[in-house]
Amino acid sequence: MSLVLLLVYLHLLGLAGAILALVIRAKRKSLKFLQGPPSPSLLLGHESEFNSVRKVGSLEDNWFNEYGTAFRTAGCYGEDILMLSDPRGLQHIFHKSAYRYPKPKDINNITLKLFGPGLVVVGGETHHRQRKLLNPAFSAAQTKPFAEVFASCATSLARKWQDEIVAKKAPGQPGTIIDTVRWLPNMALDALGESLFEYEFGALEGTRISVLCDIIRDLFIDSRNVNEFRLLRQAAYRFLPTSIARLLDIKKTKQDKRFAHWLKTSRGIADELVKSKTEGSGTDGRNDFMSILSRALYVNVPEKGMSPSEALSQMATVIFAGHETTASTLSWIFYEVAMHPKEQEILFKEIKSVREQTGNANEPLLVKDLEGMAHLNRVIRETLRFHPIVPDLFREADVDDVIPLDNPVVDASGSVLTQVPVVKGQRVHASIYGYNRNKELWGEDADQWNPNRFTNNKKPTTLGMFGNLMTFSGGVRGCIGWRFAILEMQVVLATLIESFVFSIPEGVEVEQVRPGLGSPMRKGRWAEGTQMPLMVALRAGGL
Numbered sequence: 001m002s003l004v005l006l007l008v009y010l011h012l013l014g015l016a017g018a019i020l021a022l023v024i025r026a027k028r029k030s031l032k033f034l035q036g037p038p039s040p041s042l043l044l045g046h047e048s049e050f051n052s053v054r055k056v057g058s059l060e061d062n063w064f065n066e067y068g069t070a071f072r073t074a075g076c077y078g079e080d081i082l083m084l085s086d087p088r089g090l091q092h093i094f095h096k097s098a099y100r101y102p103k104p105k106d107i108n109n110i111t112l113k114l115f116g117p118g119l120v121v122v123g124g125e126t127h128h129r130q131r132k133l134l135n136p137a138f139s140a141a142q143t144k145p146f147a148e149v150f151a152s153c154a155t156s157l158a159r160k161w162q163d164e165i166v167a168k169k170a171p172g173q174p175g176t177i178i179d180t181v182r183w184l185p186n187m188a189l190d191a192l193g194e195s196l197f198e199y200e201f202g203a204l205e206g207t208r209i210s211v212l213c214d215i216i217r218d219l220f221i222d223s224r225n226v227n228e229f230r231l232l233r234q235a236a237y238r239f240l241p242t243s244i245a246r247l248l249d250i251k252k253t254k255q256d257k258r259f260a261h262w263l264k265t266s267r268g269i270a271d272e273l274v275k276s277k278t279e280g281s282g283t284d285g286r287n288d289f290m291s292i293l294s295r296a297l298y299v300n301v302p303e304k305g306m307s308p309s310e311a312l313s314q315m316a317t318v319i320f321a322g323h324e325t326t327a328s329t330l331s332w333i334f335y336e337v338a339m340h341p342k343e344q345e346i347l348f349k350e351i352k353s354v355r356e357q358t359g360n361a362n363e364p365l366l367v368k369d370l371e372g373m374a375h376l377n378r379v380i381r382e383t384l385r386f387h388p389i390v391p392d393l394f395r396e397a398d399v400d401d402v403i404p405l406d407n408p409v410v411d412a413s414g415s416v417l418t419q420v421p422v423v424k425g426q427r428v429h430a431s432i433y434g435y436n437r438n439k440e441l442w443g444e445d446a447d448q449w450n451p452n453r454f455t456n457n458k459k460p461t462t463l464g465m466f467g468n469l470m471t472f473s474g475g476v477r478g479c480i481g482w483r484f485a486i487l488e489m490q491v492v493l494a495t496l497i498e499s500f501v502f503s504i505p506e507g508v509e510v511e512q513v514r515p516g517l518g519s520p521m522r523k524g525r526w527a528e529g530t531q532m533p534l535m536v537a538l539r540a541g542g543l
């Protein structure tokens with residue numbers, strides 16, 4: 001039998017097996033007692049719609065209005081998926097249940113290709129061990145000194161933008177159009193390298209490392225508008241034993257090739273870094289990232305250390321998760337302040353007044369001053385609420401369970417439910433977007449960007465790593481780098497607002513699109529890929 005025929009045969013065999021297994025299992029995990037939108041396809045459910053390029057919210061906004069914060073959607077092969085944005089339900093899954101709602105196998109299969117066996121991928125005991133080792137590198141005490149590095153990177157970016165404006169400003173225009181998604185990731189990569197790895201990536205200067213930014217920018221191109229066969233193949237991972245599901249994976253997709261290229265490049269860079277930074281060091285009790293990795297690599301007790309593959313995976317993970325995420329959120333912050341000139345001016349005045357009060361005219365702002373800027377922090381928090389760069393998280397119950405709800409829902413028979421019973425294996429689609437836009441929690445104007453909602457400091461609920469938002473997720477698997485991200489955003493926002501005035505270029509409307517990490521795309525021009533073109537003008541007396 002030729003190889004091609006064998007592959008076709010294996011695919012068909014796998015597909016047939018998958019369909020059979022899925023039909024049986026999907027029947028067992030029924031959520032039919034819940035209400036939910038009708039499935040548009042018996043085989044694909046709503047998953048094809050979630051995978052085609054769409055503005056975040058365009059599919060689910062109506063569902064939240066109609067069915068509330070817990071309802072049933074359709075997955076591939078007729079599987080029922082619990083879509084959840086209820087605060088208590090999310091609290092139960094992410095905070096209280098610790099490792100009892102692991103990440104689903106199909107998602108781990110994809111993230112394993114992206115990162116290797118690092119923190120984002122591994123579960124249970126292995127995750128606990130890795131996280132315990134790495135936590136000290138992201139503590140408040142360890143993070144605060146990075147403010148200086150962030151300020152230096154933000155100032156380098158400001159100088160580059162100033163040169164762009166001077167060189168390209170057209171007559172009659174206030175400044176020049178700058179596509180922030182071409183710049184902010186490079187700045188954030190430099191900030192990450194210098195702070196966590198004590199290494200100069202030189203991404204802003206365009207040295208060889210900017211290749212990483214180029215790879216990342218296009219990383220999810222083939223993850224959008226995924227064809228139906230691939231979706232079904234991916235979904236089969238949820239139900240089949242991994243060894244059998246892997247047979248379906250023999251033929252590499254374009255996405256697989258892109259991810260492999262990224263992983264090879266990032267781990268290659270990580271390898272160089274580990275060799276140059278950790279040899280013979282790391283035993284002195286320091287808690288910086290590289291010292292921790294070094295100790296973990298050289299420790300003689302396996303259950304207290306890390307294998308070389310794990311260590312390289314942590315670096316690939318942090319290189320990716322630690323810069324693109326913050327850069328994407330920063331792009332949305334500048335978009336929103338450009339859309340809201342009054343808020344931008346309040347922000348500038350706040351920074352100016354802190355400079356006057358402290359007598360610090362030119363030096364980088366201190367962390368305590370940044371933390372004390374109420375409006376600056378409201379702008380960051382509101383943007384994190386309004387533009388969560390990860391709008392969905394997926395989990396799977398590993399025991400039969402009952403999920404409590406804050407907001408009762410009406411079931412299919414008209415009865416009111418205050419909890420949802422689920423069986424082992426039930427897939428949960430946690431809608432971060434839905435929780436962050438919940439009108440009961442955030443007010444009737446929850447679908448507007450309005451930093452002043454936080455003025456009275458009322459806490460709607462206690463959830464997540466920061467600001468009662470789910471944007472950094474929460475619990476044992478919540479974002480390890482949230483303090484790092486907040487500090488970096490505080491520094492970069494203050495530095496750039498002191499130097500520039502942002503506005504929206506004529507005719508430009510930007511939308512947050514799924515899939516991707518908060519990908520901004522121009523309305524009606526999605527084919528042009530991610531972009532965030534903003535008019536950037538020099539501020540009088542800035543820089």
Ligand code: HEM
Pocket residue numbers: 119120121131317318321322323325326329389390393470471472473476477478479480481482484485
């Ligand atoms: C605005 C910026 C950021 C946002 C919105 C964000 C968001 C998130 C979210 C939602 C998760 C959970 C993912 C999941 O459960 O699948 C996560 C995990 C993670 N993040 Fe962040 N992140 C940001 C910045 C950072 C930074 C700066 C770093 C590192 C320097 C970082 C490192 C990580 C790591 C290592 C994990 C995996 C944690 C674990 O599973 O234990 N993130 N992040």
